[in-house]
Amino acid sequence: MGNETAGDKPQRYMLLAPPCIWAIFERELISVSTIWKFNMIITKKKDFQKILEYLKNKNKIFLYGCNSCAEQCETGGEKEIKEMTLLLENAGKNVTGFSLPDETCYSMIIKKDFREQKKTIEGSDAILVLACGAGVKAVSDTAGDEKPVFPALDSLYLANVTRYGHFFEGCALCGECVLGETGGICPHTNCPKGLLNGPCGGMADGKCEVNIENDCVWVRIYTRLKKQGRLDVLKKIAPAKDYSSGVRPRNTIVESRIKNKKQEDK
Ligand code: SF4
Numbered sequence: 001m002g003n004e005t006a007g008d009k010p011q012r013y014m015l016l017a018p019p020c021i022w023a024i025f026e027r028e029l030i031s032v033s034t035i036w037k038f039n040m041i042i043t044k045k046k047d048f049q050k051i052l053e054y055l056k057n058k059n060k061i062f063l064y065g066c067n068s069c070a071e072q073c074e075t076g077g078e079k080e081i082k083e084m085t086l087l088l089e090n091a092g093k094n095v096t097g098f099s100l101p102d103e104t105c106y107s108m109i110i111k112k113d114f115r116e117q118k119k120t121i122e123g124s125d126a127i128l129v130l131a132c133g134a135g136v137k138a139v140s141d142t143a144g145d146e147k148p149v150f151p152a153l154d155s156l157y158l159a160n161v162t163r164y165g166h167f168f169e170g171c172a173l174c175g176e177c178v179l180g181e182t183g184g185i186c187p188h189t190n191c192p193k194g195l196l197n198g199p200c201g202g203m204a205d206g207k208c209e210v211n212i213e214n215d216c217v218w219v220r221i222y223t224r225l226k227k228q229g230r231l232d233v234l235k236k237i238a239p240a241k242d243y244s245s246g247v248r249p250r251n252t253i254v255e256s257r258i259k260n261k262k263q264e265d266k
């Protein structure tokens with residue numbers, strides 16, 4: 001990928017996959033991004049004044065968007081890159097160029113992109129990232145200690161896409177899933193108090209006292225387990241949450257994938 005300047009058509013990346021997989025995708029007209037977009041990180045735009053505060057004394061700005069989650073949220077796709085370019089230029093900044101990777105949270109994609117955009121990025125005073133926190137981290141780690149990297153978005157939550165343009169928080173990533181005991185309905189995510197052993201005293205007529213528009217999650221759990229003939233599950237007291245499984249920062253190494261990749265590369 002060559003250097004891009006604001007206004008160029010953004011470059012998309014091909015991910016490494018066996019040819020047979022690409023053939024299936026092409027045949028079925030399904031893209032990898034489409035599949036991954038069934039779950040996504042929801043973001044919202046930061047106040048532009050906040051961004052200007054970040055960029056105080058920085059004139060030449062390089063932009064990163066994200067053609068996956070942020071594109072779907074309309075916070076970091078091509079349209080938003082163009083809008084941000086205009087805003088920054090109207091504020092007297094010089095946008096040196098931009099990049100719109102398919103997944104900005106993929107550190108290896110960002111490293112490759114940096115190599116290809118080296119001159120433009122080196123000539124920029126700062127990088128502004130229109131992606132979730134993981135995207136900002138990937139760019140920031142790759143940029144190293146010298147180059148300031150700033151977020152243009154706030155990351156909110158992991159969502160299911162329930163309908164086109166409809167996002168619903170599906171999992172709070174607690175590290176110890178209890179859906180097996182709750183009929184597949186998450187009390188962590190759906191109960192504002194995160195209660196694990198039935199409803200609080202504020203539940204009224206099946207509604208949540210915190211947000212009366214919503215059904216109390218424990219009523220939903222009870223109703224579903226009853227239909228499944230599994231109410232006995234509710235007699236067990238859920239133990240206090242073991243947050244040690246969620247000590248941050250978390251990381252996971254999938255040894256079998258690494259092994260398979262090494263074999264493929266031989
Ligand atoms: S219990 Fe809820 S928050 Fe925890 S992993 Fe399961 S779905 Fe996610």
Ligand code: SF4
Nearest residue numbers: 191199200208209216
């Ligand atoms: S009413 Fe139900 S969902 Fe609302 S806070 Fe109480 S237990 Fe949680």
